[in-house]
């Protein structure tokens with residue numbers, strides 16, 4: 001980079017860019033360090049700070065302002081840095097030995113307290129290489145940090161959220177006591193960057209060279225699986241190549257060709273991680289799919305923006321995919337999925353072969369069906385046994401079990417009673433002929449069972465899709481960080497924040513052991529896991545799992561002991577306990593608000609000032625609270641409603657999604673509240689907008705200045721030798737001149753005809769103000785006037 005951020009429209013609108021300008025920082029990046037330091041306070045205590053990749057110097061400015069006077073602050077970058085008070089800077093590549101020896105020269109025998117690194121290769125056209133390059137740069141920065149940091153030192157680095165992220169975090173955790181990843185508010189949401197703050201450098205006597213060797217650190221590891229469901233659906237582990245990343249993997253607007261989507265093994269992954277399904281003009285196959293009658297307007301619009309797919313859209317899109325797949329003869333399961341384009345070239349099968357295949361697929365379907373039935377029966381039996389144990393089943397019901405097991409209305413029993421079952425067959429591959437005749441139900445599965453199964457799969461897929469989508473949605477992540485969303489997957493990012501001091505202490509003791517951790521796969525880690533497994537379970541996703549289980553056990557043990565105490569404490573305590581147990585209703589303690597996301601240090605009171613009441617419901621509530629007709633206890637009571645304890649067991653996610661939107665009780669609204677809100681809005685509307693106020697202010701200022709000038713001149717006149725009459729006349733004339741309004745010349749009217757038709761810029765030969773007149777507009781205006789006149793006459 002080296003230069004201050006380019007003043008693009010985006011940059012100009014950015015509030016951090018403006019703030020940086022206002023406060024004299026050389027880059028908006030400065031605020032990232034300000035915010036990181038606000039959260040972790042590492043600069044105040046530092047006496048020696050090294051800034052790697054420091055140009056244009058925003059972070060150095062922050063360090064210079066925040067560190068104690070007399071601190072040694074050294075910055076290095078490929079680009080020269082204009083001098084900054086109290087800072088030493090030099091130009092060098094941080095990966096070079098020259099950089100090391102120069103730093104050594106400046107630090108002499110001192111050890112650094114803080115090493116910060118905000119380096120990034122110039123992010124531009126080759127984003128993917130950049131992401132990998134950045135990870136390597138981070139490792140090099142860490143190498144320097146290890147050489148110069150003293151024990152307990154802090155290393156802060158920018159990391160791109162890429163496939164190498166977990167590997168880097170793993171290495172950091174071997175060398176530092178506390179490792180936390182965080183995204184300061186000034187870092188753009190769309191940016192994949194996050195900052196990792198590594199505290200408590202373990203300062204080993206000897207550093208295993210493999211910790212700083214990109215080849216060892218970034219060796220192929222299985223992709224972290226985002227959630228358990230995804231594991232079920234995608235058991236295959238993806239490998240990435242050492243050369244870099246899968247194409248387009250990290251671009252912000254990822255377009256996937258439709259053919260890839262149709263033939264993909266993992267369509268959900270595509271839907272969750274891409275922005276658009278494209279129909280490239282130059283791809284014959286894609287155009288063929290586009291022209292199919294089943295590819296209707298809706299499908300095209302779903303494909304054009306995958307980020308906004310709703311539940312129904314998602315299902316429709318997947319159904320459409322199934323239909324296209326059926327048309328291409330791509331079987332549902334266990335069928336090799338060849339290139340879509342190759343399907344047409346396949347030689348025609350002879351009759352025997354075709355029958356064999358058909359038979360095989362029928363057997364396959366039958367086997368799957370049997371398996372499903374077995375599973376369902378088992379589940380049903382299990383439920384019945386539970387019901388019986390709970391005394392919910394009358395003995396006569398038990399006899400029914402057998403019939404239920406056989407499915408009274410199922411196909412099997414129908415078969416038993418002599419009814420013929422329908423036969424399943426795969427759609428043959430003759431694409432164009434069949435396309436016209438294919439109907440919805442033909443592609444959908446034949447039996448109710450299969451339909452149900454498809455529904456289940458679609459539900460699961462939808463859950464995965466929303467998971468993946470939310471992982472990409474930075475806003476959602478922020479929400480999750482704030483705890484607005486009931487999903488703890490993102491815990492990973494700042495999950496480490498929960499590591500308490502005890503943990504740090506015990507880790508200290510383990511330091512020497514951990515430093516000998518081998519990077520080789522074969523050696524198990526302390527927990528008995530291989531390095532890959534340890535890296536996998538090291539993801540913050542798994543953090544605290546053991547603790548939670550232990551806590552639960554402890555709670556259970558305590559439960560019996562607590563019963564007596566509860567009775568003594570009375571009904572209030574009991575209800576509180578109940579509400580805690582209930583996952584649906586949670587009374588959030590007051591403090592939870594104040595440390596919202598850890599960034600705001602504003603006090604509770606300050607926050608309250610920002611509350612604006614904009615709905616009649618809120619106003620009703622506010623008035624009730626203000627008039628003390630409602631207490632806090634009433635509000636809590638009202639929080640309980642008939643939906644509060646509704647069981648969610650067995651309900652599909654999409655249903656719950658919808659349900660939570662609509663099952664809120666309607667709050668009463670009072671006349672007074674509506675009137676108060678109306679008054680408020682009136683007052684708001686009556687207030688002149690800022691621009692008008694500014695213009696009025698400017699006008700007043702101009703008038704004042706004018707009057708001051710007149711007064712000055714009048715003073716000169718009064719002290720002159722003129723007679724009193726002449727003086728009065730002269731001053732009067734002057735006042736009249738000052739009061740006289742300047743007549744603005746009328747704008748030149750230019751008719752938009754001939755060469756001027758459709759002209760967007762100034763017409764030739766026209767000076768000063770001008771107005772374009774469209775003859776059609778003129779006619780329309782005249783017509784309107786005429787009509788208005790006629791109407792008046794009639795009245």
Ligand SMILES: C[S@@+](CC[C@H](N)C(=O)[O-])C[C@H]1O[C@@H](n2cnc3c(N)ncnc32)[C@H](O)[C@@H]1O
Nearest residue numbers: 001002029053056057058059078093094118119
């Ligand atoms: C985002 S900017 C740093 C902004 C800086 N923190 C600030 O507050 O002004 C990234 C910098 O990394 C530098 N950089 C990239 N690769 C480098 C390398 N190998 N050695 C030194 N600097 C490098 C670039 O020159 C660029 O100035």
